[in-house]
Amino acid sequence: GQNIDQPTEMTATEGAIVQINCTYQTSGFNGLFWYQQHAGEAPTFLSYNVLDGLEEKGRFSSFLSRSKGYSYLLLKELQMKDSASYLCASMDSNYQLIWGAGTKLIIKP
Amino acid sequence: GAVVSQHPSRVICKSGTSVKIECRSLDFQATTMFWYRQFPKQSLMLMATSNEGSKATYEQGVEKDKFLINHASLTLSTLTVTSAHPEDSSFYICSAKGGSGGPGETQYFGPGTRLLVL
Numbered sequence A: 001g002q003n004i005d006q007p008t009e010m011t012a013t014e015g016a017i018v019q020i021n022c023t024y025q026t027s028g029f030n031g032l033f034w035y036q037q038h039a040g041e042a043p044t045f046l047s048y049n050v051l052d053g054l055e056e057k058g059r060f061s062s063f064l065s066r067s068k069g070y071s072y073l074l075l076k077e078l079q080m081k082d083s084a085s086y087l088c089a090s091m092d093s094n095y096q097l098i099w100g101a102g103t104k105l106i107i108k109p
Numbered sequence B: 001g002a003v004v005s006q007h008p009s010r011v012i013c014k015s016g017t018s019v020k021i022e023c024r025s026l027d028f029q030a031t032t033m034f035w036y037r038q039f040p041k042q043s044l045m046l047m048a049t050s051n052e053g054s055k056a057t058y059e060q061g062v063e064k065d066k067f068l069i070n071h072a073s074l075t076l077s078t079l080t081v082t083s084a085h086p087e088d089s090s091f092y093i094c095s096a097k098g099g100s101g102g103p104g105e106t107q108y109f110g111p112g113t114r115l116l117v118l
Helices: none
Strands: A003-005 A009-013 A018-025 A032-037 A044-049 A053-057 A060-065 A070-075 A084-091 A097-099 A103-108 B004-007 B010-013 B019-025 B032-038 B045-051 B067-073 B076-081 B090-097 B113-117
Touching: A003 A084, A003 A097, A009 A018, A018 A032, A018 A084, A018 A103, A032 A060, A032 A070, A044 A053, A044 A060, A044 A070, A070 A084, B004 B090, B010 B019, B019 B032, B019 B090, B019 B113, B032 B067, B032 B076, B045 B067, B076 B090
Parallel strands: A009 A103, B010 B113
Antiparallel strands: A003 A018, A018 A070, A032 A044, A032 A084, A053 A060, A060 A070, A084 A097, A084 A103, B004 B019, B019 B076, B032 B045, B032 B090, B067 B076, B090 B113
């Protein structure tokens, strides 16, 4: 079957670094997406990885290991506005996104 | 990034009535649009995938006669919740992507429509 696993909730301190992990098992693989979703709002696109390695985009970076079925989203210099849910989604062989349940990130001052 | 709009953003209706939600891609042509539903504190649940000019493909367990989807143009898809009941109250979100749907085709989400059925 298809499955995406990510932690339900994480807590971090303002200014610190946090890594949100995601493991996936999908029928075929056409890339791994990360989205940010603030409470009561729709998701917004953060990153896409299809090759192994780290993609850096400002304070956010995303890593992929295809052989391990593993990705992480790294957030640096955390700000209060980063408090949100972070959704991991794998694109399967039919180009459909298989969504994780999301990781709620709580930032404390 | 691409912009997707949704209308209305919020709707309250009586049980038994029908509600139409519009999803528009504002600055690109969306060959494929997706409709999701999200209950509080739960993950996105894909309801259906629609391609312009063809019938929508519904996910297992989603009633096609209750959730009518029309993708009449490359910039507009509509979801009609027919004979809505309180259990249909949810956050409905559309997303759109252009191109051939190949690897790396990012889905861009509309702002969502919060439906409350009394």
